Amino acid sequence: MIKIARVDAFAIRVPILEPIKVAFGTFRDRPMVLIRVTDVDGAEGWGETWSNWPAVGAEHRARLAVDLGQALIGKEFGTAEEIFDHLTRETEVLVLQTGEVGPVAQVIAGIDIAIWDLHARKLDEPLCRLLSQKAASHVPVYATGINPDRPEDFAAARKAEGHRAFKLKIGFGRDLDLQNIAAVRDAIGPEAHFMLDANQSLTLPAALDIIELAAKHDITWLEEPLRVDAANNDWWLLAEFSSIPLAGGENLRGGQFDEWMARGELKFYQPDITKWGGVTGCMRVARKAVQEGLVYCPHVFGGGIANLASLHALAAAGGGGWLELDCHPNAGRELILRDLLPVSDGGVPVPDAPGLGTSVDLSDFAPFVTWASDNTLATQRKAG
Template sequence: MRIKAVQAWWVRVPIEAARQHRSDFGQVKTFDAAILRIETNDGLVGWGEGKNAAGSAGSYGALVHMLNHEVGPQLIGRDPADIAIIWEMLYNGSRHEMAAREGHAMPQIARRGMSVAAISAVDIALWDILGKSLGQPVWRLIGGRKTDRLPAYASGGWADADGIGEQLRSYIDRGGFRAVKMRVGAMDGAPQVSAGRVRAAREALGPEIDIMVDAHGTYTVADARRFVHMVADQNLAWFEEPVIADDKAGMAEVRASGAVPIAAGESEATRYAFRDLAVAKAADVFQPDPAFCGGISEALRIGTIASAFNLRFAPHLWAGAPCFFAGLHVCAAAPASFIVEYSLGANPMIHDLVEETVEARDGMVAIPEKPGLGFTVSEKFLEAHAQRC
């Protein structure tokens, strides 16, 4: 079995005005991703996804060009089952043979960001192919699954103090969730505004529902610390990305300033960044995004680091179907996983890109049973929304 063809598209799906929301990313009018198709010489097809924007909207022309014209040609003729070897080849670039011989990484200079986003897309697609070639779901190939369903939290929460309780309650009523996440931070202005929204949410939901908050890295250390103290009595499940991901020392300072667990990692790429988070004692929950951190392979390694440091693992899954399904398989096999993200904003890249129904029931999401990642791409939908790059 050899790789025969590699094709990536910038898929941009408009979101109808009634379902749009506004956050620190502005008015979100589209859902964008780089979707990758890898085909083997015996007709098997694997699907992957790469991301270079933390929000659901972004520009993907450069990443798609990289996949089609730089990464793709390196894959033609290779055995798609050589997943780890291909990962290291793409990561180390022109020095990959020396790195393999010497037994340590020698990455290319542009080793993070878009380079790893491209590797992520390839890695996810290769695992999909391997599972299909063996007639097995990916979770069985990476260690098995600890459960057939995982708890999920409803991810959304942009309404103001007057409406946040009703908005979050609608999530609970819709999918039976026992945990919800709301956005805070720069979108609100001063920390006390966010704190007021949190208090309104808690009053509306009562003490039994877990509430997570996500600042998207928009606070300064000082404001994040102020916010932690303002919500100290609200029993938050976690405070996500309080400050910019590049400021790990600042994040550690926020973590040390109060009792609210800190979650981080959607903006981090590779195991090395998560090692630094762990050593700095900057986070309690690791949140790698499979479409950005390095794919399924690297997410598994990051999960191992979380377990080794007695931390927890909850990947960032505000994404398209290939990333979301990849996250489900990883969580099924990862000892440190405990909950998955289920987006309640408009997400056509999950619900319309694939033919399967993706849903939460009683606050739980089922782990796929089909071979590979377990979904079927709607080629008609893909063709309708693929952009020319």
């Protein structure tokens, strides 16, 4: 049984030297919300909640996590899945009342990750093996976050570090996009996997145009070329006439995954484990995708817990997908991962320590905390 005694949350903002550009905006710091769940035996588990946008999102989600976590304290549950379904069901009216479907889903995801970590630690098992006894010990990765400013230099540096797959951001204008696609392909060589991400920024004609001109560069997938809520017919036409497989999923949730799989436009499915679903929801999507001959490639653009939870889910799901690996400096990732995920020949090992495979030292984050439910961290920050 799982009986929770406390849920804490920590809003963290890590400054960055160079802003990160995507089609819909610019990151000027790296926010992260960590969630710690403690059970009645004193065992802990760690989760992470998506908080990239809006700029004030981290503090809001951290407070919301503590508030929603109160509904779990003192109750007994049989499994992590039961808790996920309970929280989802119990917040349905709250979502209708507030319109905050995103923040609520993201907080539930973070709590779910923490509970899975706690449960696996208590069983002294790596999370991936709790999810599947056939879990992989090594998974392929791709370097992500390749910006439009001289992307060939960034890609070449990642190749030298051991990466063999790369994803370029597009959506910055036809000419610049095509110039960057050609430059990156030249930098990474003909054998590397090469993905494109438009972040929902293209119209149907623009997407068809870029596909026609980029296809000669051997593109593995085009991610979110259209808005997720674009007309079904637009997505059908794009898939019908595209010579490049389509990818998406970071902005889907719940039953939407079933609807999209039934429609058949996407080959690669990319739920974000901190944005919706946590381990419970994303494993349901991943298993169905693999069963239907599709590819599960978790979207990741957060801190170290997000990376590890996504890695364990992918290792358990199988199916030949890649783990998205952000290669920009980010203490929110580096202080948690440390040397756990060395890239070699395009892949990383899956940690075999219990749970996610790491422990979080809150004192490392004291300089970056902007809100905390635990007074200990607040005291450390003031002392620093």
